[in-house]
Each structure stands twice: as structure tokens, then as C-alpha cells.
Amino acid sequence: MVGRNERWTEDLVSDHLKADAYPRLTSEEQKSADPRITKCLAAASKHGSGIGKPEFLLHSPDAPGFLVVIECKADPAKHASTSLDQAKDFAVDGALHYAKHLSAAFDVIAIGVSGETLATMRVASFRRLKGASAAEDLRDENGLITTLLGFADYQRLRNFDPEVRKRTLGELMAFSRDLHNYMRAYAKVSEAEKPLLVSGILIALKDDSFGRTYRNYKAEVLPRELYAALERQVEDADLPHAKRQVMLQPYSFLTTHPELSKVQPNETESPLQHLVADIDEHVRPFISTYADIDVIGQFYGEFLRYAGGDKKGLGIVLTPRHVTEMFAKISNVGPDDTVLDTCSGTGGFLIAAMKEMDAKAGNDPAKMRRIRSQGLVGVEQNPTMFSLAASNMILRGDGKANLYQGSCFDPAITTAIATPSDRHPRPTVGLINPPYSQVGVGLHELDFIDHLLDCLTPGSLGVAIVPMSCAIDTKHPKRIEILRKHTLVAVMSMPDELFYPVGTVTCVMVFRAHQPHAFALQSTWFGYWKRDGFIKTKDRGRIDLNHEWPGVREQWLDGFNNRREIAGLSVLNRVDAGDEWCAEAYMETDYSKITVGDFEAVVRNYALFLLTNGETFQEETDATDEAA
Secondary structure, three states: OHHHHHHHHHHHHHHHHHOOOOOOOEEEOOOOOOHHHHHHOOOOOOOOOOOOOOOEEEEOOOOOOEEEEEEEEOOHHHOOOOOOOOOOOOHHHHHHHHHHHHOOOOEEEEEEEEOOOOOOOEEEEEEEOOOOOOOEEOEEOOEEOOOOOOHHHHHHHHOOOHHHHHHHHHHHHHHHHHHHHHHHHHHOOOOOHHHHHHHHHHHHHHOHHHHHHHHHOOOOOHHHHHHHHHHHHHHHOOOOHHHHHHHHHHHHHHHHOOOOOOOOOOOOOOHHHHHHHHHHHHOHHHHHHOOOOOHHHHHHHHHHHHOOOOOHHHOOOOOOHHHHHHHHHHOOOOOOOOEEEOOOOOOHHHHHHHHHHHHHHOOOHHHHHHHHHHOEEEEEOOHHHHHHHHHHHHOOOOOOOOEEEOOOOOHHHHHHHHOOOOOOOOOOEEEEOOOOOOOOOOOOHHHHHHHHHHHOOOOOEEEEEEEOHHHHOOOOOHHHHHHHHOEEEEEEEOOOOOOOOOOOOEEEEEEEOOOOHHHOOOOEEEEEOOOOOOEEEOOOEEEOOOOOHHHHHHHHHHHHHHOOOEOOOEEEEOOOOOOOOOHHHOOOOOHHHOOHHHHHHHHHHHHHHHHHOOOOHHHHHHHHHHHO
16 A cells, blocks of 8 residues: 555656656666666665665766656655655655765755645755765755756756856866876877867767767777767758868868877777767766856867967967856847857857847747847858857757858858848847957958948947957057947956966957947946956966956946946046047046056056057157157
């Protein structure tokens, strides 16, 4: 009778699980076909010895490293003991018992369910992360979770705590350093090939067949099978044929590189076998959990830190993630917008915009589909970067069909972007970090801004991060042309070491497209956004070590959105093409907050500006003396 009654509780859970539409969700009872789970449960019996047999185990290949375990009791009085250590007799105690064993290899959500009907059912949920010493209550924005949720919700709540998110991102970056060192020592791939190798493996792992069987391939067979899986995923991505070929071409080295399939003496696997398994374990779960982070860009940036040469000279200035997220908020993107990045790089701005748009779309499936099919438009000239951007979008399920490969100044690409079509409307938001210090006519950072604004729908916002020289070089002729057509809404001076270790001092410019500056009803708002709370570290670059960024971000956004004038932080001023476009030129100084370091930084930046423009500090001083 007791077993029959408990079966009613299990039936309530089973009915709930059958309604879950999470892709490739597996629900197992009593035992698992996954050898990693079986190993964890080998000595996990609730009776003290033998194999553990949980009532329900939920997992998916799209969320590797993550499990949900559920234990049931018919009697609500047997929901949980006071001590939570009577696994055999209480639902919650049993779930926590299994979570303890499973957390040796997985992040686990443990759920205890009691009651024979929906009216009497009690649910308690806990989270025990891999390697954690204890479980903790599972919470969301509204408090404790006391109902059954979908697998996707459990996956999100697994990392609801911001501290967990930061810890996990830190682990990913630490892994990227280890990965870089391994590829350099064993795989012998070039700097340009390293991010392609990572992204190619990640896309191949999305292929169901390859993801299940790659461990069975011999070293000499694996490169061919990996590339075939990559081809299948690109075919399924609904890219035009020409784009498929362009995207796949940079990955061709995967099948021809001699070191990738070579098994060295005293080794049991080839470098590629090692890398696929490592990336499957450490990177794929992260992407499944944090779709809003440009993971490929994170790896690319990390690899660049170890590369030789001058990244700035190459025009490679990757935008920090907190800045891409800030751009999406400055432009106030929503689910009905179409966002354009004409220098998309690895796609960081588009991913940040997708996150913001998704949040405002709620759970509306139609809006979510529109965002991915028509809401994201990018252009990238570099074939490798184009492949990385397309890979980034494929890893998120969609949004790659509106990526254009080529120069953004190409008339055909410009026409395709700015002309409404079945593919996408004319863009309503522009976000850009153009190449810096490019040589050639029409390749100045202001040329990229002008082109971006021309592509947008009238009245749209265009946001760009550019070197500070664009703001203080009052003689550049492109300024006149831009203001003749568009309004300079705001300029924000950014932290001096924002792009550390590249020493480019930058500012953010915000324009209103196709509204001449001379007709603007309001003055331009200038923000002095020099302190974002990030601190330089030896191994991790600039990080929000003291968790100051959320507060700083809200202060910045409040000042920008409400056009506040605050001494030492912001000012409103009428400017034209011949004026400096930076807060430092007009802001009332709050002298009480000036430090010796602030003074030294200003002098250093001014000297660098003079040097960049072929002058010297002494020459400028002499000219000033003569004028006096």
C-alpha cells in the first residue's frame, strides 16, 4: 500500500517532467546509463552500502555537468527531518544524500517532493555545486523555490548567485590559459588558429552524433569526423551557400594540421582528442548556462594576451564585456529593435544586445524568434573574425543569417543593410567599436561612425567607442560632415586603462541619426566616466574585484538618461564641429577629489596625444610662452 501511495507522488512528478520541452532532456529512474553518474552512485545507497537508486535523475547533453535529482515520499509528514540526515525515511534528506555523492562530478539541484495530490504536494529545492562542502537553499528573485520548475529554470537558478557567475567565469578564464599553453606545447597551432580550434570543437559538439561518439574515434579519424560535424551544423544554420563556404574555409586546417592527430610516445591520446574532451567538460557547460557572454571573444582576448606583436597596430581592440552590456543599456534596445554592428569582430555587441532584448521580450516565443531572425545584423571584413562571429551566433541557436562578410563600406553590403527586406528591417540601433589606427583614406574611426549612422533608420541611436583623439582633434573634416547630418547626443570619457594591456584612452560617443546637430533642442551631455571600479590583476587583466561595477553602472546610466549635471562627473554644453567633444573641456572641477595620480594621468595622456600628432610637449610649451 505504501509503495502504491508513493507511486502516486512519483506520477505527479512524472507528469510534470513529460510537459518539459527542454531539448534532449533525459529522465532516468533508479539507475543511469551515464557512466559518470553510475560512478558517483556506486556507494550511495541510502541504506549505507551498495548502489544508490534515486527516484528521478534529469540531465541533457546540452547541459553537461549539470543534474537534477528528485526523491519522493507519499506522506507530507515524511517531507524532511529536522536534522536532514535520515535519507531512507524522508524525501528531502534522500535528495540531499544523493546530491552529496553526485556533486563529486556535477552541479546538482536536489529536490524533495511529498504528498499524493497536487493539493497536498510539498516541494523543497536545494543547490549543491560541484566540489561544494554542503548544499544550500535554491532561491530566485522572489525567495525560496517551493514548486516544481522546468529544467531550463533549474539550470538558470544553478547560477543565480552573482558570486557563482563570477567564480565560474574566473574558472573558464583560468582554463583558457591552460588551454593556450597546451595548444602551444602539443598542438603547435598558430595564434590565429587557436580561437578557431576552440570554436570549431564547440560547434562540432553541438552535433548530436559527434557529441555522443567522439570518444570512440581513433586519433587519425577524429579530425575528419570533427570537420564533418562542423559542416553539418553550418548546413543546419540556414546560412546562404556562399556564406557557408566563407565561414568554413578558415577551419580547413582542422583536417590537415599534422600535430593535431599525432600521438606522441608515452601518450595515450592525440592533442585533438585531449582538446575535444577538455572543451566538452569545461567550456560547453558554460555556454549552455551563460548564453549572454561572448565566450569565443573571451578566449580570443585571452589568447591575444599571450601573442607577440602590437595588437593596437593590428587594429585589434576587443571591447570589454561590461562595456558591451553598457552599450545595450545606453541605447535602450528592445525586442522590436534591429541592432547593427558594422565591425562585429567576434559578435560581443550583438550578444549583449540579444541578452537585453531577450530580457525585455519576457517569455514571448514570437518575439524571441524575431530577435534571432531579424533583430541582429553584423558586418565583419576579416574572414577569421567572421567565422568566429558566426560560430558565436550558431552556438546560441540562431541570429547568424544576417552576418555579412566583407568591408562595411562595400556599396552592395551597405545597400543590403540599409534597405528593408524580408531578411531584416533597416536597423534602429547601431553599436560599434571600429578598428583603431587604420592607415588609408576613409578608414578613420569617424568614417566608420559616419557610415554606421547613415545605415540607421532616422531618429535611431548610434553608439561608438573610439580613441579620445576623435573627441579632441577639432580639425578633422569628418566632424563637420557628421554633424551636418546627425546630432551629437552625448560623449563619455572612459577609464584610461579600459583596454589594458593596450594603452588606448577612449571615449563613448552617442549620436541621433539623420537629425542635423544644428537643429538639436538640447545641449550635448558630457560624462566623466573614469572610474568603473575595475582593478588590474596580474593574471586576469582588469576585473571587478570589489564588486563595485553594478553600483557604478547604475550611477552612470542615471546621469545619462536624466542628463544630470554633477560637479566632477557630468556637464551639458552646446558644441559644434570645431569644439572639443569631451567632459574635461567643460566640466566644473570638483577639486576636493583630485589626487596626484589624477594629475599625473592627465599630463601623461596629453603628452601621448602630442606625440601621436607629431609634436612634443616642449614645442607646445614654447608656443604657449610666445603667445603670452
